[in-house]
Amino acid sequence: xxxxxxxxxxxxxxxxxxxxxxxxxxxxxxxxxxxxxxxxxxxxxxxxxxxxxxxxxxxxxxxxxxxxxxxxxxxxxxxxxxxxxxxxxxxxxxxxxxxxxxxxxxxxxxxxxxxxxxxxxxxxxxxxxxxxxxxxxxxxxxxxxxxxxxxxxxxxxxxxxxxxxxxxxxxxxxxxxxxxxxxxxxxxxxxxxxxxxxxxxxxxxxxxxxxxxxxxxxxxxxxxxxxxxxxxxxxxxxxxxxxxxxxxxxxxxxxxxxxxxxxxxxxxxxxxxxxxxxxxxxxxxxxxxxxxxxxxxxxxxxxxxxxxxxxxxxxxxxxxxxxxxxxxxxxxxxxxxxxxxxxxxxxxxxxxxxxxxxxxxxxxxxxxxxxxxxxxxxxxxxxxxxxxxxxxxxxxxxxxxxxxxxxxxxxxxxxxxxxxxxxxxxxxxxxxxxxxx
Amino acid sequence: xxxxxxxxxxxxxxxxxxxxxxxxxxxxxxxxxxxxxxxxxxxxxxxxxxxxxxxxxxxxxxxxxxxxxxxxxxxxxxxxxxxxxxxxxxxxxxxxxxxxxxxxxxxxxxxxxxxxxxxxxxxxxxxxxxxxxxxxxxxxxxxxxxxxxxxxxxxxxxxxxxxxxxxxxxxxxxxxxxxxxxxxxxxxxxxxxxxxxxxxxxxxxxxxxxxxxxxxxxxxxxxxxxxxxxxx
Amino acid sequence: xxxxxxxxxxxxxxxxxxxxxxxxxxxxxxxxxxxxxxxxxxxxxxxxxxxxxxxxxxxxxxxxxxxxxxxxxxxxxxxxxxxxxxxxxxxxxxxxxxxxxxxxxxxxxxxxxxxxxxxxxxxxxxxxxxxxxxxxxxxxxxxxxxxxxxxxxxxxxxxxxxxxxxxxxxxxxxxxxxxxxxxxxxxxxxxxxxxxxxxxxxxxxxxxxxxxxxxxxxxxxxxxxxxxxxxxxxxxxxxxxxxxxxxxxxxxxxxxxxxxxxx
Numbered sequence: 001x002x003x004x005x006x007x008x009x010x011x012x013x014x015x016x017x018x019x020x021x022x023x024x025x026x027x028x029x030x031x032x033x034x035x036x037x038x039x040x041x042x043x044x045x046x047x048x049x050x051x052x053x054x055x056x057x058x059x060x061x062x063x064x065x066x067x068x069x070x071x072x073x074x075x076x077x078x079x080x081x082x083x084x085x086x087x088x089x090x091x092x093x094x095x096x097x098x099x100x101x102x103x104x105x106x107x108x109x110x111x112x113x114x115x116x117x118x119x120x121x122x123x124x125x126x127x128x129x130x131x132x133x134x135x136x137x138x139x140x141x142x143x144x145x146x147x148x149x150x151x152x153x154x155x156x157x158x159x160x161x162x163x164x165x166x167x168x169x170x171x172x173x174x175x176x177x178x179x180x181x182x183x184x185x186x187x188x189x190x191x192x193x194x195x196x197x198x199x200x201x202x203x204x205x206x207x208x209x210x211x212x213x214x215x216x217x218x219x220x221x222x223x224x225x226x227x228x229x230x231x232x233x234x235x236x237x238x239x240x241x242x243x244x245x246x247x248x249x250x251x252x253x254x255x256x257x258x259x260x261x262x263x264x265x266x267x268x269x270x271x272x273x274x275x276x277x278x279x280x281x282x283x284x285x286x287x288x289x290x291x292x293x294x295x296x297x298x299x300x301x302x303x304x305x306x307x308x309x310x311x312x313x314x315x316x317x318x319x320x321x322x323x324x325x326x327x328x329x330x331x332x333x334x335x336x337x338x339x340x341x342x343x344x345x346x347x348x349x350x351x352x353x354x355x356x357x358x359x360x361x362x363x364x365x366x367x368x369x370x371x372x373x374x375x376x377x378x379x380x381x382x383x384x385x386x387x388x389x390x391x392x393x394x395x396x397x398x399x400x401x402x403x404x405x406x407x408x409x410x411x412x413x414x415x416x417x418x419x420x421x422x423x424x425x426x427x428x429x430x431x432x433x434x435x436x437x
Numbered sequence: 438x439x440x441x442x443x444x445x446x447x448x449x450x451x452x453x454x455x456x457x458x459x460x461x462x463x464x465x466x467x468x469x470x471x472x473x474x475x476x477x478x479x480x481x482x483x484x485x486x487x488x489x490x491x492x493x494x495x496x497x498x499x500x501x502x503x504x505x506x507x508x509x510x511x512x513x514x515x516x517x518x519x520x521x522x523x524x525x526x527x528x529x530x531x532x533x534x535x536x537x538x539x540x541x542x543x544x545x546x547x548x549x550x551x552x553x554x555x556x557x558x559x560x561x562x563x564x565x566x567x568x569x570x571x572x573x574x575x576x577x578x579x580x581x582x583x584x585x586x587x588x589x590x591x592x593x594x595x596x597x598x599x600x601x602x603x604x605x606x607x608x609x610x611x612x613x614x615x616x617x618x619x620x621x622x623x624x625x626x627x628x629x630x631x632x633x634x635x636x637x638x639x640x641x642x643x644x645x646x647x648x649x650x651x652x653x654x655x656x657x658x659x660x661x662x663x664x665x666x667x668x669x
Numbered sequence: 670x671x672x673x674x675x676x677x678x679x680x681x682x683x684x685x686x687x688x689x690x691x692x693x694x695x696x697x698x699x700x701x702x703x704x705x706x707x708x709x710x711x712x713x714x715x716x717x718x719x720x721x722x723x724x725x726x727x728x729x730x731x732x733x734x735x736x737x738x739x740x741x742x743x744x745x746x747x748x749x750x751x752x753x754x755x756x757x758x759x760x761x762x763x764x765x766x767x768x769x770x771x772x773x774x775x776x777x778x779x780x781x782x783x784x785x786x787x788x789x790x791x792x793x794x795x796x797x798x799x800x801x802x803x804x805x806x807x808x809x810x811x812x813x814x815x816x817x818x819x820x821x822x823x824x825x826x827x828x829x830x831x832x833x834x835x836x837x838x839x840x841x842x843x844x845x846x847x848x849x850x851x852x853x854x855x856x857x858x859x860x861x862x863x864x865x866x867x868x869x870x871x872x873x874x875x876x877x878x879x880x881x882x883x884x885x886x887x888x889x890x891x892x893x894x895x896x897x898x899x900x901x902x903x904x905x906x907x908x909x910x911x912x913x914x915x916x917x918x919x920x921x922x923x924x925x926x927x928x929x930x931x932x
Contacts, residue, residue, distance in 0.1 A: 250738060320775040324838070326736060327771070328788040328845060329764035338787070339777065442929050513888055515915050515927040652917030 056416075060409025066200060066211060067153040067161045069124060070192035071103040073132060074146045082143065091137050096129040097121075100151065107192075108183055119180050123187075125152040127212040152200075153193070155210040155403035157184060161193060165402055173402070201410065205376045206387065206395070210403030213396070215411055217378045221291050221371070221386030222360060222418075228295025228382060229302055229359050234352055236299075237306030238341075241348075244307070245314045246336050265304035272300050273368025281369060288370040289385035297365050302355035309351020313344035346433035353426035357419050363390040389415045447512055454504055454525050455580070461497045461532045462576035468494070468539035469572065469635065473565040476546040476558055476628065484550075487543035494536035501529035517649075524649035528579065531638045531645070535572065538631045538638075545631075549624045557611055557618065560604040561629050568597055568636040575639045575646070584650050591643040591655055597636035604629050682750075684709040684879045685730055685849060690744035692725050692734065699725045701903045702744070707896075709848075709879040712871060714894035714911065716887060718931060721900040723883045727851050730881065731767040732760050748849065765792050768842030772854040774834035776826030776841070781818050784826040784837055785809060788845035804844055812840035813870050832863020839870060850874065852882040856889065868893050887927050891915050899923045 077083070079102055080094040104120050105111065111120050128151035135149060136142055156175040159165035166174045167181045176184065187193050204214025248254045276297035280286045286293050317340045325335045341348075366372070371391050379386035387395070393415065396408040442448050468487050475484035505526045508514065514522055571590050578586035608622045608629070647655045683706035692700040700722045707713045715723035725734070732753065734740040746753050753763055765788075776784050785805045788794075795801035805822075809815040814836045818829070826837055835855060842850060852871075856864040871880060871893055884890050890897055891911060898908035899922070907920045918924045925931050 318775075320771065320773060321777060323733065323736070323771060324775045324777065324841075325787075327731065327733065327764060327769035328791070328841065329761045330787075330791055331761050334791055338791075343778065440930065443931060444929060447929065515887065515891075516918055516924050518928050519916060 056409050056412050060406055060411075060413050062162045062164070063201060063406040063410035064198050065162075065195040066198040067158040067193065067195050068150040069153045069157070069187060070148060070190075070194075071100065071124070071151050072106065072146055072148050073099050073103045073135075074106075075099065075136060075142045075144060076102065077143055080143075086136075086140050086143055088137070091133065091140065094133070094136075096132040096136075099132055100124055100128060108186070116179055119177055120183060123154055123157055123180060123183065125154050125211045126209060127207075128152050150194070150196075152211055155401060156180075157193075158211055159402050160184065161195065162406075164406065175402075201407070205378050206374060206392065207376060208374075210399075210401045210407060213404070213407060215389070215392060215414060217375055218387045218389045218392035218411075219414075220378055221294070221375075222388045224291035224379065224382040224386065225294040225298055225366075225388055226356055226360060228292055229298040230352070230356060232296060232299035233302040233306055233355070237303050237352070238310050238348060240303075241307045241310030241314060242336055242341070245311050246332060246340070261304050261307055265308060268364075269301050269362050270364035270368060272297050273365030275300065276365065276369045287383055287385070289373050289375070289387075290383050291371075291379065291386050291388075292382040293369050294366050294371050294386075294388060295382065297369055298359040298362060301362060301365065302352075302359050305355040305358065306348070306351050309354070310344065310348045313347025313351070314340055316347065317343045346430045349429045349433070350426050353422055353429070357422040357426070360418060360422065361390050361415065363388075363394055366391055367394075389418070447518075450504075450508060450512070451518065451521065454501065454508065454522065457497055457501050457504065458525055458528055458532070459576075459580055461494055461501070461529060461536075462579070464490070464494050464497070465532050465535045465539060466569070466572055466576060468536055469542070469565070469569055472539045472542040472546065473562060473569065475543055476549070476565075477562050479546075479550050481547060481550055484543040484546045488540050488547075491536050491540035494533055498529050498533040501525060505529075517652075520649045520652060524645050527645045528642050531641045535635050535638050538635045542628050542631050545624050545628050549621060549628075552621050552624070557608070557622070558625065560607050561625050561632065564597075564600050564604050564629055565632050567600060568632050568639065571597065571636060572639045575642045579642065579646055582646075582650060584647065587643040587646045587650075588655065591640055591647070594636060594640040597633060601629060601633040601636075683707060684749065685881070686745075686747045686750075687726070687729075688745045688747075690726070690729065690746055691742070692722070692729060693739075693741040693743075694737065695739040699903055700729075703905045705898060705905055705908060707849075707879060707881055710876060711895040712875050712880040712882060712893055713896045713898065714890035715881065715883045715898050715900060716885075716890050716926070717900035717906075718926060720902075722903040723898075723900045724853055725903075726900070727853055727881060727883050730849065730851055731764050731769055733769065735760065765845050766847050767849045767851060768845060768847035769851045769853070770835070770838050770842055770855045773858050774831060774838050776829070776834050776837050778825060778827050780823045781809075781826050781829075781837060782822040785841050785844045788841060792845060794846065808840040808844035811843055811874070812836045813866065813873075814840055830863070832859050832866060835859060835863070835867060836870065839867070843874075847878065849879045849881070852880065854883055854885060857885060864889070887915070899926065901926070 076099070077086075079098045080096070082090045082094055101117065101121050104124070105117070108120060111117055131151060132149065135147065153161070156165065157180075160167050160176060160181075161184075165176075166172075167176060167184065168174060169176070169178050169181070184193070200212060200214050202214060203216050204212060205217030207213040244254065244257065248257075276293055280293045280296055281288055321339050321343070322335050325339050326332075330338065366388055371385075371387055372395065373385055373387070374395070375385050375387050377384070389411065393408055393411045396404045396411060468490055471483055471490075472487045474480065475487060505522050508522050512518070571593060574586055575590040577583070578590065605626065608626055612619045612622045644655060647653070685707040687703050687705045690700055690703040690705075691698070703722075703726060705726070715726060717723050728734045729742060729746055730748075730753075734742060742754060748763075748766070752758075777787065779787070782805055785808050786801055789801060789804050795804055806815060806819075809818065814833060817833060818824075818837075826834065829837060835858075839850075839855075856867050859867065868889070871882070874880060882890075882893065884893075894911045896908065897911045897914040899906045899914065899918075899920070901922050907914065907918060907923045909919070914923065915927060918927065
């Protein structure tokens, strides 16, 4: 390096330059060590991130497909119990289980005894009855005819097909009987088993049966909650920040308020859940498990973040702009609305979206207000009971079925996807609104 | 407020300017004295030296001009500093004229000496002495920034005029009585006029000094001729 | 000295008049008992060393000191005879009559048009878009900027050069139609050419506005103003015709400051 060679040349001429060269060397070495340390820390963090992502994706990727079994269904009116022309009520009330049992029996005529028949039927999911009904309802002329349908397989079959559970009995994790394993193999050999994209995950509400369980209810619940949060916390937070920054007198009271707001940002979120329980549910009598309450609790959590971010953004607006506006005769409010607020918008928006992203992932406070119930129906208003994505993750993680393991990871991936999207929006908005003074 | 500028080189330059003027003044004074001596003692060599010596005063005047312009451009002087520099320009011009008159006096002395007969120089020499003392005083006043001295010189201009008139009368009488002295007396008249002009320039310097110090010209009109009573 | 300026001052009444004006910033006594008259149709320069109170005085005239929490003003400050520190006076209206140009050019990060139009908009000076256009164009022209920017009125004001930005700020101040224009060291951030343009502008504006300029440059004060006031440690030391102040000031402090004998 030129430094050391130069220093070496110097020391050749003047012996007193040796300590200088040595010091220089030490300084460079220290800098190199520091940079290596920093790089190491970054790689360490990235390593953990990599491990996390790999684990999640490897567990959850298979949840995005479902196993379907091909069964030929004879829409026998006698089996269904429908006489004459089928009315919609009759179609709705008919026994489709019998149809499926019938179809499976035809595929495996050797199955005779009751236990084995039950086992055979158990290959197909309980939700398949609804699929058959829907097919007939959409096309009542099928009555009396046959149709090959792909029916949703049971979660045990699903796990075997995906390789997560062993087929043979005796191996730990096995849930299929020897006969079921045989039938499954037979179906496979006839190309009667295939995996398709798992639309149920995206369209259904929660269910006890893993193969019928979906995230859509939780997603809608999250959307409702976050909308309420945004509608409540954004105006309130920005207005508070404007008041504190521009209008409030600088005395001990405002200092106290500022300290409290900063502290609130660090309060464990479960405490806000308790507050919501006490005030919103018990005090105001709002419906339990509703996104309305969830949104309000999350709004309380977001408020300090938004206020702090908005204040920082407003502080960054140079006083010269304010003076110029005031000098022209703008009132204090006009200075804020015409100049300070538009110029601080990037910071405010970034803070808001980061607060929202944080709120999206909050679980503990929502557990406190009861959004942990098992909700099957998709909520249609913010007052209906609902779950949110992180709570759904918690519920599925708690369930014993093997199929829920992959679904939990899939739910986590969806949650992370939303979080990443929100952060990207924050970055884009910030870049778009950034302005040079 | 202190008397000195924060930027010391400014003070040094102003002192330099004053220094040139002081040297010029001393030279002019010496030239005048020598000229009068050459006249009184009929000393040709001295007279020659005086004539030659005027070039040096002219040189110094040019130096003052250029240095003053430099100060104006580079220092953007204000108030008293501005007045001092402009005053120096004026005073330098006045001293240069004094030098010219001293040299003229010496030239006439040379001519007078060739005329032969002893000229009645006594009156002129007396006039010269008076003006010489005024010149010395005003130059001292400039160096010391002494307003009182300057005003005194300013007010004595009428004395000079009175003595000049007396000398002129005397010479005219002499010429009338003894036509043989006309040539000599005529030269002496011119010399007396030169001396009286030197006196005027001394008064000018006093006025310039007053403006430099106070920023105003001396009040009242300049006492001239046979006016009785002093200024103010 | 019977200069035309003092003659006019003697005849006319003062546009802005301060009597026994005191300003305190908390404990600090920034202005002591200032009596000063400012006349219309001329430029008054306020000079003095740092911290002497000239900017403080300037900011009293449009009550910009109100923006400082610890500031307290006592005494009287009138414009056209009415006290501007009266409680019933609307500060917003005052600032429409008294415009200000600051040391560092501070155009809004908006278009050139919007910069100049902001003042008229908030005061409702234009009935329709056409009138507003007219006001903007006239102000830009008076500020000597129209020729340079008329093709790019929608571009950002911050994209102009320093001198242009300052002239934009002047146009912005003029657009409100003030009677008094206050300038706080308007050229200190500008190069000599831009400074000369602004000084020329001040000369042109002088006939129709009352202009008060604070400056650190004595040469600028000498070039630009007709009356000069010298402040020192919060007191008004001397005020007189500019020519008088710079050729023969009466007070030794004034002389010491302008000749560089301070410190």
